[in-house]
Amino acid sequence: MNLPEIHRRRTRAVRVGNVTIGGGAPVSVQSMTNTRTADADATIAQVRRMAEAGAELVRVAVPTADDTAALRKIVPASPVPIVADVHFHFDRALEAIAAGAAKIRLNPGNISDRRQVREVIRAAADTGAAIRVGVNEGSVVDRADAARRQADLRKPLDELMADKLAEYLEVFGECGFDNLVLSAKSHDATTCVAVNRRLTERWDYPLHLGVTHAGTRETGAIRSAAALGALLSEGIGDTIRISYAGDPVHEVAAALELLYSLRLRARRGIExxxxxxxxxLQTDIAPIVEQVRAALADVTAPITVAVMGCVVNGPGEADSADVAVCAGKGKAILYRRGQKLRTIPTEEILPAVVDEVRKLAAEWADQKR
Ligand code: SF4
Incomplete structure (x- = not known):
């Protein structure tokens, strides 16, 4: 079938270790550990789990000197480039760069001294580390000066965030440093969309997309998908993080699913x-769907499986699926690549679908050899 494609916005390419962000590279998936970074062993274990799940970059918080010291153990042990998340203390940025971080994240809202920022830029230029300048809704309004605060509050939030970013980027321009990724995050999906559209009008740096403080898994995944899905479908965004409270491995899975859904990445595993x-419905299909999902969770071959409850859309979905089953009362029709194979009793749906998928997965593995 001839499906519409998303046309990605062209940006500069930024190297972060062995990963390219922007410049036409596939949209990369990243997430952030929630261990104490100073506990290097626990952090390395979590980084590895995230990388196995598909994270291509992992960010760690470095609020203390113990955290940046631990980077000397974490960076060489990590299978993916490590990004250090720096707030308030510019010396943490210098320590993280010296410890081998492939990228650091600076927040204009809390490291604003130009002399300090210049020092960080010089250090990053020396090692080749990239810098993400990331503004957050929560730290753009001036808190120190009442008049400036009033002026900030009068501006539309998306405009204010883009303006703060522009102010901060002046010093990077003065230093001739362009190994930059930009981000602008809000907890509000519509603001995220609006501000990132603004960034594309002003700069051609690659964009890191995310919704900040998105909440729990239930709300966070949907809020992130609303904002990131809208932007990605317009071709905006070069690396993404879906964030919500809980195990970051789930964030990685959700981010990958979003990219698969938009066909921005080739699927790994079962669709x-x-x-x-x-x-x-004439068969209780929901438990069968869940059993099929669980039974095929280990499959890495890109195979589409349709489990349908009746003949209304079943044959149509079977046409575009690799393996499909269309259930009726007490029985089901099994299809392989649109061809009807046979009629099976309901209780054979699970083993029959699993068997057909495993055959296709073996063929796929043979072709790859
Ligand atoms: S396949 Fe669609 S129409 Fe048929 S039972 Fe399921 S939801 Fe209803």
Missing amino acids: LIACPTCGR
Whole structure:
């Protein structure tokens, strides 16, 4: 089938270790550890789990000198480039760069002394580390000066965030440093969309997309998908983080699923198309869908499986799926790549689908050899 494509916005390319952000590179997935970074062993273990799940960059918080010291152990042990998240203390940025961080994140809202920023820029230029300048909604309004605060509050938030970023980037321009990734995050999905559109009008640096303080897994994943999905479908965004409270491995899985859904990355593993259930259902299909998902969770071959509850859309979905089953009362029709294979009793749906998928996965593995 001839499907519409997303046309990515062209940006500069920025190297972060062995990962390229922007410049036409695939949208990369990143996430952030929630261990204490100073506990190097726990952090390394979590970084590895995240990398196995598909994270291509991992960010760690470095609020103390013990954290940046631990980077000397974490960076060489990590399978992916490590990004140091720096707030308030510019010396943490210098220590992180010296310890081998491939990229650091600076927040204009809390490291603003130009002399200090110049020092960080010089250090990054020396090692080749990239810098993400990331503004957050929560730290753009001036808190020190009442008049400036009033002026900030009068501006539309997305304009204010872009203006603060522009002010901060002046010193990078003066230093001739352009190994930059930009980000502008809000907890509000609409603000995220608006401010990132503004950034594309002003700069051609690659953009890191994310929704900040998105909440729990239930709300955070949807809020992130609303903002990031809108931007990515316009071709905006070069690396993404979906963030919510909980295990960061789940964030990685959610980010990958978003990219797969938009066909911005080639799927690794099963794409499951499933009947959402309605009054036409003649077989209790929901538990079967879940059993199929669980039974095929280890498959890495890109295979589309449709488990449908009736004949309304079943044959149509079977046409575009690698393996499909269309259930009726007490029985189901099994398809492989649109071809009807046979009719099976309901209780054989799970083993029959799993068997067909495993055969296709073996063929895929043979072709790759
Ligand atoms: S596949 Fe059939 S049973 Fe399932 S939601 Fe669609 S129409 Fe309803």
